[in-house]
Each structure stands twice: as structure tokens, then as C-alpha cells.
Amino acid sequence: MFRITSATAADLFDIAATRRIEETAAKALPPHTLMQRAGLAVARFAMAVAPHARVVWVACGPGNNGGDGFEAAAQLQRRGFRTVATRIGDDDRLPADAQASLRRAREAGVTFAEAPPTQYELAVDALLGIGSARAPSGAMLDWLRRMAEGTAPVLSIDTPSGLDADTGAMAANYLQADSAQARRICLSLLTLKPGLFSAHGRDAAGEVWFDDLGVAGIVDSPVARLPGLPAATRRHHASHKGSYGDVAVIGGAPGMAGAALLAGSAALNAGAGRVFVALLDPGAPALDQLRPELMFRRPDTLDLSGMTVVSGCGGGAAVGELLPHILQTADALVLDADALNGIAADPALQKLLKARSGLSTVLTPHPLEAARLLGSNTGEVQRNRLAAAQDLAKRFGAIVALKGSGTVIAQPDGTPVINVTGNARLATAGTGDVLAGMVGAALAARLAPMAATCEAVWRHGDLADQWPEEIPLTAGALAGGCLPVAR
Numbered sequence: 422m423f424r425i426t427s428a429t430a431a432d433l434f435d436i437a438a439t440r441r442i443e444e445t446a447a448k449a450l451p452p453h454t455l456m457q458r459a460g461l462a463v464a465r466f467a468m469a470v471a472p473h474a475r476v477v478w479v480a481c482g483p484g485n486n487g488g489d490g491f492e493a494a495a496q497l498q499r500r501g502f503r504t505v506a507t508r509i510g511d512d513d514r515l516p517a518d519a520q521a522s523l524r525r526a527r528e529a530g531v532t533f534a535e536a537p538p539t540q541y542e543l544a545v546d547a548l549l550g551i552g553s554a555r556a557p558s559g560a561m562l563d564w565l566r567r568m569a570e571g572t573a574p575v576l577s578i579d580t581p582s583g584l585d586a587d588t589g590a591m592a593a594n595y596l597q598a599d600s601a602q603a604r605r606i607c608l609s610l611l612t613l614k615p616g617l618f619s620a621h622g623r624d625a626a627g628e629v630w631f632d633d634l635g636v637a638g639i640v641d642s643p644v645a646r647l648p649g650l651p652a653a654t655r656r657h658h659a660s661h662k663g664s665y666g667d668v669a670v671i672g673g674a675p676g677m678a679g680a681a682l683l684a685g686s687a688a689l690n691a692g693a694g695r696v697f698v699a700l701l702d703p704g705a706p707a708l709d710q711l712r713p714e715l716m717f718r719r720p721d722t723l724d725l726s727g728m729t730v731v732s733g734c735g736g737g738a739a740v741g742e743l744l745p746h747i748l749q750t751a752d753a754l755v756l757d758a759d760a761l762n763g764i765a766a767d768p769a770l771q772k773l774l775k776a777r778s779g780l781s782t783v784l785t786p787h788p789l790e791a792a793r794l795l796g797s798n799t800g801e802v803q804r805n806r807l808a809a810a811q812d813l814a815k816r817f818g819a820i821v822a823l824k825g826s827g828t829v830i831a832q833p834d835g836t837p838v839i840n841v842t843g844n845a846r847l848a849t850a851g852t853g854d855v856l857a858g859m860v861g862a863a864l865a866a867r868l869a870p871m872a873a874t875c876e877a878v879w880r881h882g883d884l885a886d887q888w889p890e891e892i893p894l895t896a897g898a899l900a901g902g903c904l905p906v907a908r
């Protein structure tokens with residue numbers, strides 16, 4: 422059993438694969454073994470989280486997730502914890518494993534009650550796991566709300582109930598109440614699921630822990646993976662600015678120069694050898710007094726063939742005119758914001774983007790920009806972030822970093838990554854420009870495009886995670902705090 426942190430590299434399996442893995446493992450073991458292991462893991466965890474608990478409330482659902490709950494309740498009761506179970510569903514419709522665990526809970530002396538205890542020190546959510554099929558309602562929803570709004574920690578078995586373990590979509594928003602305050606922990610069993618780390622998954626799950634139930638040697642292919650720590654950074658003494666590449670930021674239409682400057686500063690701080698800024702506002706100053714290292718050029722005077730171009734940041738409509746040239750000549754390319762909007766609106770540009778297939782190209786859309794590129798809508802993208810990012814990556818032959826809670830980094834062929842660094846403090850204007858600059862620096866340092874993007878996204882989020890509580894997190898400060906990604 423271990424906690425998932427930003428340093429954890431791990432494979433993620435969808436519901437279908439998890440069921441196959443469970444079936445294979447169950448066949449190789451005596452009956453009921455997996456559920457007993459699951460219950461024991463939950464009970465051990467519960468005792469560590471609330472060793473002082475006078476009452477543990479276990480809410481059990483109608484399937485095997487409920488069975489895990491009965492088993493955990495039995496194990497806790499036997500170890501001297503007063504355990505109160507509330508349950509949904511009829512005895513005779515319970516799956517066989519859950520029926521066996523229900524019997525064991527009754528034999529152990531677990532209290533079965535119609536309503537939750539008024540006082541409890543730990544709540545265990547064993548209502549629904551990977552079999553969640555519709556929005557929780559009635560008593561189930563009431564209990565989930567009550568847990569979320571209580572002060573005792575909530576321990577979700579396998580998945581938070583009602584969460585789609587494949588996508589992180591929530592069937593019922595029982596966490597949206599302002600009063601939701603309980604510490605939340607999820608103990609994922611057998612496999613780690615992608616939905617725990619994307620969309621609503623992170624809020625619903627809280628801290629994620631993992632127990633493999635003693636099942637090793639999984640042969641199924643993961644649907645995604647957690648990247649773990651980026652490789653250590655070390656620069657050779659015998660290197661020079663040319664070793665870390667040139668970045669050209671092209672953007673900053675009238676009134677939006679700041680976006681391009683943020684990207685430029687971020688690229689510089691992330692270790693790019695030289696950073697050129699080509700503003701699309703003819704009246705913009707030709708020097709940034711605070712960043713004299715940035716070299717200002719007219720867009721048409723730059724030779725992009727040896728450069729990593731970061732395009733879009735505050736580009737407005739003006740960037741559209743330059744995109745054919747940029748798409749055809751940039752050595753490596755990061756496309757953000759207005760560049761993505763321009764491409765979404767113009768099939769000719771889409772063709773040029775596809776023609777770059779095989780070159781280093783990274784798209785960094787937020788969900789609305791992704792929706793425009795896909796011709797869908799934000800709701801659709803957010804309902805399945807993994808699928809949307811993969812669809813875009815395949816369609817345009819590029820690396821795609823779909824921003825949001827659990828940024829998804831997808832590649833045309835190969836397993837996508839879900840990034841677990843970052844937090845809601847990044848939800849402020851300009852942080853996306855900073856990310857684009859950081860990706861640009863990593864590409865300029867000649868990292869492979871997937872590795873460059875994963876590393877920059879990880880570091881960008883990690884900066885926010887490490888940011889001191891008392892210092893406001895602004896994009897300018899974030900751009901100034903970038904740690905080198907280039908080696």
C-alpha cells in the first residue's frame with residue numbers, strides 16, 4: 422500500500438482492463454480471497470487514519486464495492502472498533518462475494534442501522550466502485566452529501582461513489598456544496614484508474630492511495646500513465662547558449678503584449694539559450710527593461726528554420742496571417758491560444774499543421790480551444806479528457822497537452838500521460854502563456870517532444886504546488902520562478 426504523489430510513476434487501467442485483471446487474479450486464488458484482502462486493506466488504512474475512532478460509519482452499496490465495505494466493517498469490528506453499517510440493496514440481489522462478506526460482518530457484530538450514526542470519527546464510502554452506472558440518488562446521495570459536509574475524514578473504497586473511473590466525470594455533484602469540508606482519501610484497489618486523476622476525480626478522491634491486493638504480473642496494457650519525477654537536470658560544463666537552443670515567441674497583438682512577454686520570460690527562466698520576442702503590435706516597445714535578455718525582433722526578420730517557435734500567446738487575429746509561414750518553417754513549434762483558435766477556424770491551416778507530422782509540434786489547448794479544434798463543445802471534451810486529447814493528437818499528428826485538472830498529455834501513437842502536479846491557484850490569467858514558454862524551452866533543449874511536454878507540464882504544476890501560501894501566485898511571478906528544464 423502506498424500513497425500516490427507527484428513523484429509516483431504508475432500505469433493506469435480502465436474499468437474494462439480492471440475487470441479482466443480481477444477475473445484472472447480471482448481464478449488463480451481460492452474463492453473470496455480478493456474481497457477479504459480488499460476489506461483487510463481498507464480496515465488497516467482506516468485504523469491508521471482514525472486510530473482514536475469511537476465509531477466508524479461504513480455506507481455500503483448493492484454490489485461488490487459494498488462487499489468490500491462489509492468485509493472492512495467485519496475486520497474493524499473484530500479489532501475493537503465500533504462499526505455502524507448503513508446499506509442500500511437487498512440481501513438476495515448481492516453478488517456472491519458480497520453476500521459472504523455481509524455474513525461475516527453480521528457474525529463479527531457490526532451494527533446495521535437504517536440511518537447514519539449522528540457521531541462518527543471516520544466515514545467509509547463503499548456505496549459504488551467501478552460498477553457505478555448512473556447518478557446516485559435518494560438515500561445514497563443523501564449519505565454522500567452528509568459525508569462530504571461532515572468534519573470526519575471520508576475514506577472512499579476503490580473510487581469515490583458516482584465517479585466514472587475511466588474519465589473522472591461525476592454523475593452527481595455532491596461535492597459542489599460550499600459546505601463540503603471533510604478530508605477525503607481514496608484507497609484504489611487492484612489497479613489505479615485514470616478517472617481518479619482527471620476532471621472531477623482529484624477533488625472527489627482527495628489523497629489517492631493504492632493497494633494491489635497482492636496481484637502482480639499484470640499483462641494488460643495501461644490506458645494512461647502517471648509520469649513520476651522528471652529526469653534530473655544537469656548541464657555539462659562544456660556547453661554554451663547554443664546547446665540550449667533558440668526560442669522565438671510570436672504573439673502579443675495590440676493590448677496583449679503581456680502574454681508574449683510572459684511566455685518569453687518563462688522560456689528564458691526555463692533555460693532556453695536565447696529568446697526572441699516578435700510582437701504583433703507595431704507600436705510595442707523594443708525592450709523590456711525588467712528582462713533585458715529578451716531580444717525583440719520584427720516577425721518577418723526571424724529565420725525560424727533553426728528555432729523553436731512559441732506562437733499564439735496574445736496573438737489575436739493578427740497571428741493568423743503569420744501561421745502559414747510559421748507552420749511551414751518552424752523547426753519545433755508550440756501552438757497556444759489564438760494560434761489554436763486560428764487553426765480551428767481555417768481548414769487550410771489545419772492541413773499545414775497535419776503536414777508537420779513527424780516534426781516537433783506541441784498543442785497546448787484549454788478545454789474550449791480543444792473543443793473548437795475538435796468541432797465539439799467544452800462539456801464533451803471534459804466528459805472524456807483522455808479521449809479528447811488523444812483524438813486531437815491523432816488528428817493533427819502532434820503532441821497535445823489538454824490543460825485543466827489533471828492535464829492530459831497525448832501523443833499520436835503511444836500511451837498518454839496524466840499529470841498530477843498543479844492546483845487551482847493556476848486558474849489565473851497568463852499561466853497558460855508561462856506553460857507555453859516552458860514547453861518551448863524544453864523543446865529548444867532538444868528533448869523529445871513528448872518528454873519535453875511532460876516535463877514542462879510537471880514543473881509548471883510543481884511550481885504552483887511549492888508556491889508559498891502567503892505569496893500571491895500570478896503569472897508574472899510564476900514566469901520568474903521557472904526552474905530550468907533544459908539540460
Ligand SMILES: NC(=O)C1=CN([C@@H]2O[C@H](COP(=O)(O)OP(=O)(O)OC[C@H]3O[C@@H](n4cnc5c(N)ncnc54)[C@H](O)[C@@H]3O)[C@@H](O)[C@H]2O)[C@@H](O)CC1
Pocket residue numbers: 443453455456459482483484485486487489516518548549550551552553554555556557558561578579580610611
Ligand atoms: N469481486 C471481488 O472479489 C472484488 C471486488 N472489488 C470491488 O468491487 C467493485 C466492483 O463491484 P461491482 O462490479 O459489483 O460494482 P459496484 O459495487 O461499483 O456497483 C454495482 C452495483 O451498483 C448498482 N448501481 C450502479 N449505479 C448505481 C446508482 N447510482 N445507484 C444505485 N445503484 C447503483 C448496480 O446496479 C450494481 O448492482 C470494485 O470497485 C471494488 O470495490 C475489488 O475489491 C476487487 C475484488
Ligand SMILES: [K+]
Pocket residue numbers: 486546547548549550577578579580581582
Ligand atoms: K466507493
